[in-house]
Structure formats: C-alpha cells, structure tokens
Amino acid sequence: xxxxxxxxxxxxxxxxxxxxxxxxxxxxxxxxxxxxxxxxxxxxxxxxxxxxxxxxxxxxxxxxxxxxxxxxxxxxxxxxxxxxxxxxxxxxxxxxxxxxxx
Amino acid sequence: xxxxxxxxxxxxxxxxxxxxxxxxxxxxxxxxxxxxxxxxxxxxxxxxxxxxxxxxxxxxxxxxxxxxxxxxxxxxxxxxxxxxxxxxxxxxxxxxxxxxxxxxxxxxxxxxxxxxxxxxxxxxxxxxxxxxxxxxxxxxxxxxxxxxxxxxxxxxxxxxx
Numbered sequence: 001x002x003x004x005x006x007x008x009x010x011x012x013x014x015x016x017x018x019x020x021x022x023x024x025x026x027x028x029x030x031x032x033x034x035x036x037x038x039x040x041x042x043x044x045x046x047x048x049x050x051x052x053x054x055x056x057x058x059x060x061x062x063x064x065x066x067x068x069x070x071x072x073x074x075x076x077x078x079x080x081x082x083x084x085x086x087x088x089x090x091x092x093x094x095x096x097x098x099x100x101x102x
Numbered sequence: 103x104x105x106x107x108x109x110x111x112x113x114x115x116x117x118x119x120x121x122x123x124x125x126x127x128x129x130x131x132x133x134x135x136x137x138x139x140x141x142x143x144x145x146x147x148x149x150x151x152x153x154x155x156x157x158x159x160x161x162x163x164x165x166x167x168x169x170x171x172x173x174x175x176x177x178x179x180x181x182x183x184x185x186x187x188x189x190x191x192x193x194x195x196x197x198x199x200x201x202x203x204x205x206x207x208x209x210x211x212x213x214x215x216x217x218x219x220x221x222x223x224x225x226x227x228x229x230x231x232x233x234x235x236x237x238x239x240x241x242x243x244x245x246x247x248x249x250x251x252x253x254x255x256x257x258x259x260x261x262x263x
Contacts, residue, residue: 036224
C-alpha cells in the first residue's frame, strides 16, 4: 500500500557558516525525540511518508525514539536537514537538528 | 467506523452520524487551540543565522497550519469525497487524503495536550477532569480512536487499530 508522497528535499546547499570552510560532507543530524503524546503507529507512519522508508525501517527508528529517548534519522547538509526537521514538525513530531561531531 | 472496501490507493469508509460529528468537531477545534512554536535545535539557538532559520521555520509552520485547515475544509465538504448514506457518511479517500486527516487530528491532539500543560502520561501524570480541561482530555481520547483506526486502515489491518 503506497504511503503518501512528500515533496522532495531541496538540492544540497551548505549552511552559510559552512561555506567559507569549503566543507563537502553533510554535517547536520536530524534527531527525533520521544514524547508522551504521539501514537507510536503515527510516528512510524510519519517516518514512512517523510523519508519514504519501508515499514520495517520506520518502526526500527520509532522504537529507538520510544526506548532510547531519541533517534538520529539522517545526516544531511544544513538545508536538507532543515527541510526534514520542518517536515517532521509539520506532522507535530518533536524533531531538531544538530551539528555532527565529524 | 468501518472500512467498506479498498484497492491500492482508494479507501471507502463508513462513519455513523456520531462518529462523523465527533470527527468534524475535533478537526474544528484546531481553530481554537493554539500551538507552541517548536525549536530548530535542542540547545538554545545563539547563532544569528540559525535564529533566523528558526524564525523562518515558525513562519512556515504557521502557514502550513493555515493550508492544512483550508485543505481539510475543502476535503470534508467535497461531495465526491464525503456523501450521506442513511444516517451515516461514506468517505471515499486516497492515501494522501487520509494522511491529511491524520495530520489534522494530530495537530488537534498535540494542541490539546499543550493546553493541558504537556503532562507526561508515560510517568503517570493524569490530570483530574475539570470543566476547564474536559475539552482537551476529550480531544486526546477522540483523536486516539480516529488516528488508530486510520493508521490501521493505511497499513492494511483495519480490524486491529
């Protein structure tokens, strides 16, 4: 059964503060946090819609959120990470981005 | 609520009058339940550029919320999508349209939860029912039922919401 299709992420563009460093690798993590209100099956559904993942992969991350308090969903350029955070927050999930260590 | 039939991407659902009234009431409540602005980063944002990105995010989410309201109103008033059958309603929806309804229900659910002071249900925080919080608690219960059913329909298992 097909999941609804989200709009595609933007083309990679480095965050302003990254441009001068000439950094080529994506350096931002998209993190989803546990909360006591979102239904687990809904979280799985949102991961499938936003990232186009199959149910198994989406459930793996949902359980990580539920059991460990957070799950790193993807590592991207600033612009793509911001896009995904926006998409997840549009669905009312608690998502943030953070700079990757390396 | 019952799934009457479905194929790859089209779902026919039946709601009795009470269920349809409750669904419309929950979706209508969104207009009266403000949402808090989420953060872009877990830590306090100090970088001015990221502050600007966070501000843009808040504006985009506000716009998304308005667009969602308009899309839901169009969908639920479309006679091709929602028709009367006896005392109930027949909904003929695609997966993306069920996703839209789920978004609306969850928006109402989170707004209701925030209006209650974001209690940690996992830690046993259960507010006493009062005149002031009754609507918020009812919204959380009602959205639970509708969302669980629609999610079960989407994953092809409507007998086990």
